[in-house]
Amino acid sequence: MASSSSSSFSAAAILAFAVVLGVFTGGSSANLSTSFYSKTCPMVFTTVKSAVRSAISQESRLGASLLRLHFHDCFVNGCDGSVLLDDTSSFTGEKTAGPNNRSIRGFKVVDDIKSKVEKVCPGVVSCADILAIASCDSVVILGGPSWDVKLGRRDAKTASFSAANNTGFLPSPFSSLSTLISGFQVKGLSTTDMVALSGAHTIGLAQCRTIRSRIYNDTNIDRSFAKLRQSKCPRNTGGRKNLAPLDLQTPTAFDNKYFQNLINKKGLLHSDQELYNGGSTDSLVRTYSNDAKTFYDDFVAAMIKMGDIEPLTGSSGEIRKNCRRPN
Numbered sequence: 001m002a003s004s005s006s007s008s009f010s011a012a013a014i015l016a017f018a019v020v021l022g023v024f025t026g027g028s029s030a031n032l033s034t035s036f037y038s039k040t041c042p043m044v045f046t047t048v049k050s051a052v053r054s055a056i057s058q059e060s061r062l063g064a065s066l067l068r069l070h071f072h073d074c075f076v077n078g079c080d081g082s083v084l085l086d087d088t089s090s091f092t093g094e095k096t097a098g099p100n101n102r103s104i105r106g107f108k109v110v111d112d113i114k115s116k117v118e119k120v121c122p123g124v125v126s127c128a129d130i131l132a133i134a135s136c137d138s139v140v141i142l143g144g145p146s147w148d149v150k151l152g153r154r155d156a157k158t159a160s161f162s163a164a165n166n167t168g169f170l171p172s173p174f175s176s177l178s179t180l181i182s183g184f185q186v187k188g189l190s191t192t193d194m195v196a197l198s199g200a201h202t203i204g205l206a207q208c209r210t211i212r213s214r215i216y217n218d219t220n221i222d223r224s225f226a227k228l229r230q231s232k233c234p235r236n237t238g239g240r241k242n243l244a245p246l247d248l249q250t251p252t253a254f255d256n257k258y259f260q261n262l263i264n265k266k267g268l269l270h271s272d273q274e275l276y277n278g279g280s281t282d283s284l285v286r287t288y289s290n291d292a293k294t295f296y297d298d299f300v301a302a303m304i305k306m307g308d309i310e311p312l313t314g315s316s317g318e319i320r321k322n323c324r325r326p327n
């Protein structure tokens, strides 16, 4: 009796320990640290920030584009800089996969940041970490919250077109709420994380081809808002690349207006409006729409969790010299 109960106790203890370690949460076991470059590249923060600031001062959308690159990096085989790799003779990269093709952008800014960082600390800072730092800087520069970015990711030597093209990895704007929830769950992110991270759509733009079915066919949309968007996005053909702001009120400010739009049935993407459509996330959207501080707190916590998804650390991967290609 005693031995069987003690062995079932230790099995339970091991299980609990594994859960604490994050073995089952797909990412919180990441071994990253906010002080990773404190001895090897203390200049990294000021260097990245001034490059991001100069990019945003030329085109404010670039802040949004950098934030989205970090998300698309982390959701495809972890935050390993793979999204930045150009195609090579040995692999097709992620840039032309469905959710990315003709949509993700900001690569020249990343090159510029990387070359400035290489000047102050050659061969030290990974491209994956640059995306994480630049995302935080973008949010701050556009008026949002700040946080201590965890660092120490290394760069992948390869990229996966097929993983990036897999609709189960990067969420589709045509998804239902339950698909959005399960897609984030697979990455170790909760429903709260998913809703808070969707608040990134308080900045940036989307193409006509992405919103056509929403503005012509969805019924949970404000009619005057739909008409406004239809004026630059014809029903049948043409205008595929015409752009519309994800947040119609303050498209270049990181604030909680995105959530107010959802309450008013003015979400731009079908997936945005799914978060406030009579389902389980309505109350959280209402909270964020009234309370920017709670949105910011949850957004920061979720960004840190997202940045922890399956990084390469220790001696895995490499520190790329050029973010577009393996060394």
Ligand code: HEM
Pocket: 061, 063, 064, 065, 066, 067, 068, 071, 102, 103, 104, 105, 171, 172, 173, 174, 175, 180, 194, 197, 198, 200, 201, 203, 204, 205, 206, 207, 208, 210, 246, 269, 271
């Ligand atoms: C919840 C699931 C999500 C879906 C379905 C989704 C989908 C999309 C789509 C379709 C676009 C516009 C693409 C185009 O038309 O070219 C977009 C833009 C954007 N997304 Fe998301 N997204 C999601 C979550 C996120 C997350 C978690 C972040 C970051 C934390 C993010 C950040 C952005 C930003 C900043 C833009 C604008 C980019 C720019 O203007 O260059 N999104 N998203």
Ligand SMILES: *[C@@H]1O[C@H](CO)[C@@H](O)[C@H](O)[C@H]1NC(C)=O
Pocket: 096, 097, 098, 101, 102
């Ligand atoms: C990417 O988009 C371009 C232009 O629409 C298209 O010609 C190309 O086939 C697409 N690439 C892939 C891999 O689908």
Ligand SMILES: *[C@@H]1O[C@H](CO)[C@@H](O)[C@H](O)[C@H]1NC(C)=O
Pocket: 098, 165, 166, 167
């Ligand atoms: C990428 O995914 C889309 C949508 O699932 C699919 O139609 C297309 O064939 C895929 N492309 C390749 C080259 O696998």
Ligand SMILES: *[C@@H]1O[C@H](CO)[C@@H](O)[C@H](O)[C@H]1NC(C)=O
Pocket: 212, 213, 214, 216, 217, 235
């Ligand atoms: C709207 O829905 C109809 C019927 O399902 C479909 O034939 C049409 O292509 C859709 N239009 C757009 C713009 O998505």
Ligand SMILES: *[C@@H]1O[C@H](CO)[C@@H](O)[C@H](O)[C@H]1NC(C)=O
Pocket: 031, 313, 314
């Ligand atoms: C985790 O980080 C510490 C401190 O940087 C390092 O000594 C250790 O080797 C790392 N472990 C792994 C598995 O990367």
